[in-house]
Amino acid sequence: MPGTPGIGKSFFAVVLMSWLVKEQGVTTIVYESQDKRYLFMSEGTDLNVEQGDKTDFGYEIELPTTWWIVDMATATERAANTVLLASPDRTRYKGFLKLQAATTLSMPVWTDNEIEKCRLWQHPNLSASTVQTLVSKWGNIPRYVLEKASDPTAQSSLEDTLSTCRWDDILWCIGEPDTAPYSSHKLVHLELVGNSYTKKIMKLASPYVAREIEAKAGMHHTRLLQNLVQLSIGKPAYAAAAGLFFEMYAHRRLQAGGSFHVRKLNSFNTTQPKGSKPLALQRCDIHEFHKVEEVAQQVNHVYCVPQAHNFLAVDALMQPNILFQMTIAQKSSINLKGLHAAARQLSKKPPRIYFVVPDHLYGAFHFVAGIPQEIEQWVLKVSWM
Template identity: 30%
Template sequence: RELYNKWGGIPRYVLFHALNPVQQSLLENAINLVDDKILNFVGEITDGNDGSSISHKLVHICTNVPEGEENEEDEFGVPSTSTAPTVTKSDKRKGVAGRYYERVPFYNKCILEFASDYVSEKAVDRLSRNYKYDLQNFVNTSEDMSEYSTLRGAIFERLAHQRLLRGGKFNVRPLFEDSKTRHTLQLDNNMGKLTFSDIKEIAPKMYCIPIQKNNASFDAIIPPNMFFQMTVAKSHPIIKSGLEKYIERIDQDDDIKFYFVLPKEIYHTYKEQALYTTKRTVVQNKPAWFSRFKQYALELNLKL
């Protein structure tokens, strides 16, 4: 299961070569050789010894599958080996605008995805160190390329975590009012990062990132009342059930602040989002805390 979470389900390495340290080292070798070619999925990265292609170990070609098949795949998983948040299946295609609303025939799309969250974290960290301009340019220019939408969303999420952790001022726009007034959000500089799998582990004044697979409601939280959802999609419904146990810890006199972290091109036009059930239907009976639930758009400058 640990290998599955690293390799993303390639049987050759998860099963057949599970106990072969030479074969297992190929994934780290591939990550260490990541360059800007992966952003276009052209050319091949080779190991320098036998010339064999290993780019497919990092980026997989997938399709849109029925909900039941996604659930079956998730059941196999265990908490991620990554120190960054696991991108769940419902979030993973956050680059696809309006996934909750659109009705596209199954097996009809070609989608590029990182092999796993482990690969995504390591590869983006390397790219942001060595290919800053190329990485930024990819996120800014691949909006209309549907096959790259998932890859773009995963990269944007990793970059957003890096940027928010550094702190500073960010432009924000209340989605619950038609205000022309400019607002800013000030985050502490160089916050400490904490990854957690249980709500009891979160700590005040820390940038807390969930690692469990079933958290589809937010990508980060600064306790007690600031939630962050990264997305490059033009809509991203909010899953109510994933928020409630965190909201219970917030003082009833305090607002619940939910920030959509967005690239510049959709920041000014982003709309307030609906609350959804886990069955992907709009919540009809609003919870008692709904009047305190305030949504904001946060503009992310991708300059690394």
């Protein structure tokens, strides 16, 4: 069971053992970590715990009723039900996958709600704003945003990793996550697709990380980004990173102002409406909001962006009636709850949602089903410079 370093795989072993005993009636568990083994045996309400080295409790591990939980160590074929907890480095578990009936389930990074609950219960000395600031850099990794929030050495390790990372390193981590260096997983996280725990993608840890990587690429960044967006068309594994890099590029272009080609979308016609004019934007001030309700207090032409990098439905808002959603692929749906919450903050009706896309997608982008008719749909082209 691989997962991004720092999300609590070792603690998951405790949760798993509790569930096995309470819900499944398991009476024998061997937990192994590094060079130690611990034998847990229960009988009724009595629990017996023994400590040994990595050669002990061999008899118990050969019993099919035993559960053997191996944390960052090596698991061989035994009769016990075996769970191997590992980092995303495939060299740590490729031998295990050769065993009969072995399968891989991946652990996700934490949700915002899980981070906040853990802060309240385990780290009440940390303010919500402090944790949110750390999340904006690290992503939702509890080791660094909670446990080691006040550890200067741990906090500086992100900058240390960024200082040695290049654009090509990020692409390697995304394309070959199973062979990426351990430290690189501070910058690129394993995230799940769907609810099966079997399909995963690699995503940049945060917009902060993406901005730092962009800055290192310097004047070549736009060309590199254009290549990455094209690469993502044929290789979906790169889509998440390409989407985040494009979103930040599009933010900068829109904030700077200018004239942008736009096209109104509807369910029966995707051609340019007669008399349609480019969208002219002036250079904008920026307002980062924590709660979307703050947008209602802003004046026209202030570019409002969410502080949280996982805000639902839209990526930016502008009074009096503009919503922006950046995308590098055709949308099939959108989060309606988030869309309605954003649209309610705008002072002019009807609200317009602009799907902001790169050159190659502009002509083919079409109407997104499910969006209420009272919200106009448009596509906006951001050209490469």
